[in-house]
Amino acid sequence: MPDSIVNDFSLRIATPNGTGSQTSNLIIFRALFHMGLAPSSKNLFPSNIAGLPTWYQIRVSPEGWQARRENWQVLLPLNPVTLAADLAECAPGTVVIDNADMKGVEESIFEGFIRYPVPFDQIARDGISDAKLRPKLRNLIYVGVVAELFGIPEASLRASIESVFSKKKAVADINFEAAMLGATYAREHLQKKDPYRLTSAEQTAGKILIEGNDATALGCVFGGCSVVAWYPITPASSVAEFLIGHFARVREKDADGANRYIVVQAEDELAAVGMAIGAGWAGARSMTSTSGPGVSLMSENLGLAYFAEIPVVVFDIQRVGPSTGLPTRTQQSDLLQVAFQSHGDTRFPMIFPTDPKEAFEFSCAAFNLAEHYQTPIFVMSDLDLGMNLWVSDELEYPEAPIDRGKLATDEVLAKSAEWGRYLDIDGDGVPYRTVPHKTTDPRTAHLTRGSGHDEQGRYSENPEVYARNLDRLARKIDGTVDRLPAPIAHAGEGSGLGIIAFGTTDHAVREARAGMDSLVPYLRVRSWPFHASVADFVRNHERVVVIEQNQQGQLAQLLRIAFPELAPRIDSARYYGGLPLSAAFVRDAIEERMVKA
Amino acid sequence: MPDSIVNDFSLRIATPNGTGSQTSNLIIFRALFHMGLAPSSKNLFPSNIAGLPTWYQIRVSPEGWQARRENWQVLLPLNPVTLAADLAECAPGTVVIDNADMKGVEESIFEGFIRYPVPFDQIARDGISDAKLRPKLRNLIYVGVVAELFGIPEASLRASIESVFSKKKAVADINFEAAMLGATYAREHLQKKDPYRLTSAEQTAGKILIEGNDATALGCVFGGCSVVAWYPITPASSVAEFLIGHFARVREKDADGANRYIVVQAEDELAAVGMAIGAGWAGARSMTSTSGPGVSLMSENLGLAYFAEIPVVVFDIQRVGPSTGLPTRTQQSDLLQVAFQSHGDTRFPMIFPTDPKEAFEFSCAAFNLAEHYQTPIFVMSDLDLGMNLWVSDELEYPEAPIDRGKLATDEVLAKSAEWGRYLDIDGDGVPYRTVPHKTTDPRTAHLTRGSGHDEQGRYSENPEVYARNLDRLARKIDGTVDRLPAPIAHAGEGSGLGIIAFGTTDHAVREARAGMDSLVPYLRVRSWPFHASVADFVRNHERVVVIEQNQQGQLAQLLRIAFPELAPRIDSARYYGGLPLSAAFVRDAIEERMVKA
C-alpha cells in the first residue's frame, strides 16, 4: 500500500436511521465540497422513519466520479446492530473508526483492520453538558474525528456547518464545538496509521450541490408549469415539496401578490393524474410526480389523455419494484410498463435524465413536448438521481422559449376552411389543440372523449374512421423523435462491441470506460421512441450490450422491438439489487463480453 | 351468376338498436341450425341501449365457416336512418328486402339490386290486432319473408321460435303467427328472382350453439372456481352473469342446500381484483372478468399478486381500445399492456382461446395454472368470441383433475427440514404455497407482503436477496410453458412464408388458407410466454407473418422480444377496425407477401 493516497478513497458511515447522523454526514460532505473537491454521496437508507440500519457513503476521486464505489477504505461502524456485518464486509487493511464505548464487542473482530477506537459516549458525556442536546450533538464528534484524521481544514468544517444551519448562528456554534471535541480527541489520542488524506482541489469551479428532485422541480418552474397535482410517495415526494418552495420564491407573483400556480395534494394517484390531465385539457401546463405504484394506478386515465390527445407531464422517480418492492432503493424497471401501459394500442414517450442538469433541462423541455404533441410525456428519473446529493454543473437558463404547440387560435382558424380538432392539417399527425377562451371561433367547442371519434371529435363507430385515427396517432408518436432529446455518442475503438446505456447508469459507464485500456464505443440513449441514430450505432457494431438497472433488460427489449433487423446483436447486462450502479459492475460486464467477442 | 347458390351466402339485417329485432335475428339463426346448417352470426351493435343503428350478419357456407364474411348477398335495410348508406355498401345484384311502407324513399336507390319490397307496416296493421304487441311482433314478419324466400322449412322455424321462447307456448304461438304473416305475403306477392337457397344439411352433428362468455363461465364452474368478484363492463359482464346462472344450476349445493360459491359485484375493478386476490391468498379458486379499462385499473394489485405469488385468474374480454374506444367492437390489443403491466420487472402469462370449446377448456385449466404457478393467469378472449353466438363442438368433460399445485401440507412440511414460503425446494422456481387451515405447522404462518422479502417471507432490503428473488420469479414464469397450452401447427407447403395467429383470428386464417391454391404453413399460438416450438416454426421459414387484430402488431413484438435472433423474419399484418376479422383480409395479407417473397 502506498504510504499516501490523496483525494481518492471512500468513507462509509453506518448508523441507525433517524438518529440525526444524516446531518453529520451532510456536514462532512459539504466540507469536502468547500475544499474544492467533487465528492459523491450515496445515502443507503431503509424504508423506515427511525431505528433501522442506514449507510452513508462519501467518495472522493481525482476525477470527481459520482457513481457509487463498490468498496470503501474507511468505515465508521457506529450501529451496534450491524457492527459485525459491517466489519465482515470490509477488505483487510480497511480503516475502522469505531465507538470504543460499545459494550460487549469482541476485540478480535477488529483484527486485520487499521483501527481507531474512539470513546464517543464518554467524549459526549464529558464535553456536552446539555443532556437534551447530547443525543443529536454526539453525532458531530465523529465529524471532528474524520476531519482531523484525514485533513479537513477547520475553515471548511466551519463553513459547512454554518451552511447546513444557515441562519442559525448559535446552533452552528454549538455544533462546531461538538465537532471540535472529536477533532481534539483525535489530535491528542489517535496516531495516524493509514495512507488516506484529503487536500484542497480545483474540482468545483462552476459546480453546484443539488438533489435531482430539486433540479426537476426547478425545471417545472422555468418550464412554465402552473398546475401540480400529486400524492406523496417515496422517492417522488420531494419533487412536489421542493416545487412548493421554488414556486413561492421564484415564480413571480401578480400585482396583488397572488400566486401564479397551484399545487394540490390529491387523495391518490388516480385523482392526481386526473387533475393534471384536466388542467392540461383546460390549457394550463400541468404535471404530476410519482413512482412505480402510482404509475400503475394512473394507467387508465393516461389512456384517456393519450387517445383524447391531452398534454400532461408525468415524472416517474423510479424505485425498486415490483409491487411495494424496496421503496428506498433505486432501479430503472418501469420502462416496459410505462411505454405500453393502459389497454389498447398506446405508446408513451419517455425521457431519461442522467444528472441534475438534465433533470432540470428535460423537466423544462417536457412541457413543450407535451403541448406540442398533445400527449403524456414521461420523465423517467430514479431514486439515485432524485434523492442523492450530486455535484453538478450549474443549471443553465433555458434557451428554448415556452412553445404552446399548435393551438387553434382565431388566426389559425381564419386560415383553415376545414376545421376539426383531430384533423391532420399539416400531415405530421399532430392536429391543432383547442383551449377554452383561446379562441372565439364557435367551431372549436366540442365534447372531448375517450370513445371513438372522427376528425371533428364527433362520436363514431365507423371502422375506417377508427383505424385512420389509430394510424395518425402512430404517426404522431413516431414523429416525437424530431423533438425528443437525441442520443449522445462517445466515440471509441473498433466496431466489435458497443455499449448503450441511459439515465443514471451513465455515471458508472463513463467511469468504467475511462478505467479500461481500450475505449469501448458508447451511446447514451436519452429518450424513447428511439432516434434513427440509435439504429445506426447498433448497425455499426457486431454486438451491443445495454447496461441497465432492471432484471428483464427492458431497454434492450424496446430496442429489439424498434429495430427487429438488428435484434440479434442486442445483448444486455443487468443489475437490480437496488444500490446505485458501480463502475466495477460495468467493467466486469464489458470485459466478460470482450473475451467472448 | 349461377341460377342456384345453395347454403353459401350471407344475410345482413339493418335495424335500429333495442327494437326487438335481435329476437327475430336469433330466430332465423337458430332455424338454420335446426336445418342442420352451421351458420355464423356477427352482431354489430352500437354502444347504446336503444336507437342507434345495429347490423346482424348471418352467414351459411358448406364448410360452416364461423368468420365474418366481408360482403353479403342479401340485405334487409329496415333502418330508415341508414337505408341509403346500407344500399350504397352493396354490390350490384345484391338481394334487397326493404320496407315498401317507408316514406320518402327514392325508387332509384334500388336500381341494380334484386329487390323484394314488402309493406311491413301494412302487414302488421292488418295482421296484428293487438296494438301493444305490434311493435315487437312486426319484427317477426321479416323472419317469415326470409324463411319463405330462401327456403327455411316451417318445422325448423317453429322449432326455433319455440326454443327461443322456451317454456312460453302461448308467446311462441303468436310469434309464429306473426312470422307466418310474412311467409304468406312472400308466397302470394313475391316472385323468386334470386339464386340463393337454403336446404337441410349435416353440418351440426356433435355441435352446439353457444356464446364464448357462456363457455368461459362454464369453464369456471368445472375448473373449481368458488369466489367471483366482478364489476360490470361490456363485453365481459355476461361472463359473471352466465356464471351466476350456472353456479345455481350445476354447482352442487351442500346438505343444507347452501351455496358452494360466492359472487360479489364489487364497487370497481380495483376492488374486484383485490377481492379475487384476497380469496386466492386464503386458498379459494377465484377469478375476476373484465375488459381493457378494468385491466388498466387492476395493474397495481396484480403487481402484488405477482410479487407475493398469489394465484388468481383474470379474464380479459378484449374490446376496442385505447381508452373507452369502441366498447361494443372487437380487438386483440391488450397484449403488451397485460404482459408487462404493473411497475417493476413483471410478466403475466396469457392464454388465447379461439372458440367456445377452448374458452371452456382454457378457463377450466387457468385455475390449475394459477394455483400451480402461484401467479395471475390471464385468459385473453375478445368481444367476437365472448358475445357472438358460435356453432361449436360440444364441450368435453375436463380430463385433468383439479390440481391445487404445491401446497404446504403437514406431509410436505414433515419432509422438509428447511422451510420457507419462498424457498425454491424443487429448483423449478416454484415454492410451496401456504393456505391458512391447510396445515397445523406453526412455521407456515407469516405476513405476506409486496415489499422485499427473503425465502422465509421476512422483510429484507438485502440486494442479493432481492436479486435472487427476481431471478427465481423469472425462472418460474419461464417454466410456465411446461403447462401452458402448446401451439398448434397446421402443415403447409414450402419454407418461404409461414403464418402465425392466435385467438379468434384463427377462423379467418383457416378459411383463407383453405381458399388458396398453395397451402401456407400456419402455427396457432395459444399462450405466452412462448413455447420453444414457436421459435422452431419461425426458424423453419424465411418469413413469418403474424396476423392480428391490433394496430401495433403486439404479438409480433412479443415474438421479437422472445426470439431476438429471429426478429428480422417476423412481420405482421394487422386489422383494427373493430369488426370480426374476415378471410378476405387474411388472403390479401398473405398474397401480398407471397408476391414480395
Add this chain to the structure above:
Amino acid sequence: MSDTPIAPNTNRLGLTKSEYGGMPSTMCKGCGHDRISEAVIQAAYDLGLDARNLIKMSGIGCSSKTPAYFIGKAFGLNSTHGRMPSFATGAHVANRDLVPLGVSGDGDTASIGMGQFVHLLRRNARMVYIVENNGVYGLTKGQFSATADRSSPSKRGAHPTEEAIDLCGLALELGAGFVARSFSGDKKQLVPLLKSALSYDGLAFIDVISPCVTFNNHEASTKSYTYQKEHDVHFHDPTYVASFEHIDVEYEEGETRDVRLHDGSHLLLRKIDRDYDPTDRHAASRVIDESRSKGEVLTGMIFIDIAKTSLVSSMQMTKTPLAMLEEPELRPSRSALEKVMAGFRF
C-alpha cells in the same frame, strides 16, 4: 317570474333556447336523463348564460353521455368512469373562469367514483355536480348500483344485498355547502335548483332521481316514475330570481325564506307545510333520514351554506386564469435562476 326572458323567445344575450341545445339524444325514449338535459337547457337559457364560460364534465354511463345533448356551444370532457371529479377540479383550477357542470350517474359516483366524490365534496371547488340517479347501471344493462334500495328488486326479482347509499346524507356528513335533491320529472323544482347551483360559488350537489325506463321502471322499483311521483315530498316551493331581475313575487313574511346567492341572485323558498330551515346541517340529515325510513323521498333545497369559501378563493390564486398566462409571467428571469444557483454553490 324568473322564467320570463327579456324579449319573447330570446334571453338577455338575445339567444333563443334552441341555441342552448346539443346533438340529438341517443337515450332510450322516456329516459329520465333527457328530462334533466332539458332542464339544464332551460336553466342556461333563462340565466342568459355564456356557454363559453361553462365546461361540461362527465364520467362514463348513459347519464355521462348526456353532455353531448345540451349546450353544444360549450366545451366538455367526457372522461373516465368514476373519475370526473378530478378532471373537473383540474380544469377549473387551470381556468378559474370556467364553471364545470358535472353530470354523473349513481354508478359513476356512488360505486366506482365514491373516493373522488368524497374528496371533491371536501375540496369545495366551484362546480355544479349532478347525479342522474336511477339505481342501476343503465349502460351495462341494469345491474344494481350503490344507490339501489334493498327493497327495490331488479326486473328479474333479485334484491340488492347491501344498504343503499343516500348521496345527500353523505354530502351533508362531509360538509358540502349546497345539497339538493330533485326529480327529473319535476322541472318546476329542478330548474330553479339548477340555476341556484350555477350561482353558487362552491361545490353544488344535486341528486336527481332519474328513472331508467328500460331497466328500472317496473312496479316494484323504488326508482320508477310512479314510485317517485307517489313518494315525492317537497321541502318548499322554490323560485329563483336572477341578479338582473327584480323580485316581483309577493309573499307574506315568515312564509318564504330568501337565500341570497354569491352572484347576487336569490333563491326564494316558499314554505309548504312544516317550516324547514335549509341552513341547519343537523336538522337536514335528521329530516332526510327520518323521511327515508317513512318511505318518503324528500326533494328540494336540503341544505345551503353561502359562507363557505371555495377552493380557488382559499388558494390565493391570481385572478388571471393560469391557462392564459404566457412566458413572461410563467418563466422567471435569468437573474432569478442566478439567485437560486447561488444557493446551491456555497
Add this chain to the structure above:
Amino acid sequence: MSDTPIAPNTNRLGLTKSEYGGMPSTMCKGCGHDRISEAVIQAAYDLGLDARNLIKMSGIGCSSKTPAYFIGKAFGLNSTHGRMPSFATGAHVANRDLVPLGVSGDGDTASIGMGQFVHLLRRNARMVYIVENNGVYGLTKGQFSATADRSSPSKRGAHPTEEAIDLCGLALELGAGFVARSFSGDKKQLVPLLKSALSYDGLAFIDVISPCVTFNNHEASTKSYTYQKEHDVHFHDPTYVASFEHIDVEYEEGETRDVRLHDGSHLLLRKIDRDYDPTDRHAASRVIDESRSKGEVLTGMIFIDIAKTSLVSSMQMTKTPLAMLEEPELRPSRSALEKVMAGFRF
C-alpha cells in the same frame, strides 16, 4: 374482571401473553401505533384467541406495518395502499372461519382508501377494522391526511386547506353496525373495545387516535398526546366479559348498559355523567358532531347494532370454508355437463 386469565400468566389456551407477540417493532420510539399493537396482544391473550383463526390485513403506511409486530402465529397480508378492504373481504369469503383484523392508517383509509372503506362499511363483512389515526402520512414524512383538522398546523406551520373527515361520523352515515373511537394511550378503554369488536359478527370499526411522535406531536397539533389527553371525553366506562367468564362486576340498575354480543360475551358500559344510548344512530351522529364543535374528542362505544346480518350470513353460503372444498364438491359430474350440453343443442 375480564382481564384476569384462568391461571396466572397463561390464558384459557394455556398460552402466555408473549406467545401473542410478533417481530420487534420498527416504529419510532413512542409511536402511538406500538401502543395499539400492545392492546391487540392484550385483547387476544385475554380472549384466549386461537391465532390460526385470525388473519391480519393491512394496507401501506407505518400503521400498516404493525401486523408484523403482533400475533406472529397468525397469517397476514400486507397489501397495497388503500385497498386492504377488498383483500380482507376476499379472504374472509374464501374462508369464513378466518376473522380479518384489519389495520390501516388515516391516509390509507381516509385518503386513497376512501372508496373501498365506504363500500366495506356497506357490505358489512365480518371484520375488525382499526384506523391508527395520527392526522398525517407518517411513512412518507408528515404530509397532511384527510383527517387532519384545519386548525392543526404542520410542524412547519402550514394549515390543511380542506375539512377533516370524521371517520366515525362517516361510518354512522353509511350504516355501520359497530362504531367506536379510542386513543392509543388509553388501554383501559381500547382493550375492551377491541375484544368487543372481535366478538362482533359484522364490520366493527374503531378509529384510534394514535399520535405520530415524529411528525405530528407538537404543541399546536390536535393529534398529539397532550391534546388528546386534554380533550378526551369518555361516553362510558367499558368492561368486556367473555362468554367463558361470569359477570362478577356488580353495578346498580340504570347505571350500566349490558350489550350482549354475538358470541355470548357482554360489553358492559358504565354511565359516566350524561346517559348515552349507543343504539341510537342519530343521537350518535349528533353527539359526536356537537362535541367536535366544542373541541372535545368523544371516545368509547359510539354506536352498536347487533341485529345487522353480516355479508356471509346473508349470502346463504355453505358452512364449510370455500377454500377447504375439493374436486368432489367443486367439479360437477359428467352427467351435469351432459345436461348443460343438452340445452345448447336444440
